[in-house]
């Protein structure tokens with residue numbers, strides 16, 4: 001996928017604040033790409049634009065050959081549903097349905113039979129080591145378990161682009177590694193991309209590429225992370 005000349009402004013009272021300044025970025029399929037940077041540097045804003053949920057003020061984003069902000073609203077919703085999985089810091093689970101049904105949402109939205117979708121979602125929960133929580137409601141789960149349900153939901157329909165905001169932050173070291181292994185196994189392939197926003201230095205060694213964002217600009221692009229991050 002590629003982003004060209006991305007800028008984003010937010011209104012704050014009378015003022016307009018520019019939080020991204022003309023970002024150009026190509027994300028290569030088959031690579032685990034990390035985005036790191038201080039709080040407020042614009043990471044969440046950038047990945048939200050890259051995965052089709054926040055319009056840039058300027059610039060364009062192409063995902064697997066489609067200019068996503070050139071689509072109609074309906075076509076963009078459909079494109080996201082087919083091609084993109086996201087895991088945000090707020091898990092946004094549906095409170096009234098159990099973990100397996102939450103994880104099955106993208107498949108059901110794509111029209112899959114409910115029972116089949118639940119079975120596939122249960123497999124994903126199993127891979128994340130929470131198969132025994134499948135029948136629980138979100139408020140019966142710990143924060144880390146809810147996060148794993150959100151991860152299962154992001155991966156269950158095998159999207160070609162997966163975007164994650166702090167996927168391991170709420171997890172202990174072992175669970176964090178398991179999530180990263182799963183992201184690598186399920187989400188990454190020759191024709192698939194994964195972008196991860198993280199502060200978690202326990203997983204820096206797993207990245208193929210690390211980008212640093214500072215004040216809305218990319219200031220580092222390499223295989224390692226600079227010492228001060």
Ligand SMILES: Nc1ncnc2c1ncn2[C@@H]1O[C@H](COP(=O)(O)OP(=O)(O)OP(=O)(O)O)[C@@H](O)[C@H]1O
Nearest residue numbers: 010011012019037038039040041042043044045046
């Ligand atoms: N909807 C909004 N309205 C106004 N300002 C916003 C909005 N969303 C983000 N911002 C501002 O844009 C800047 C970048 O925010 P963003 O959440 O992208 O940073 P971040 O690097 O992801 O931070 P963190 O690591 O704390 O999540 C911040 O100054 C934030 O206050």
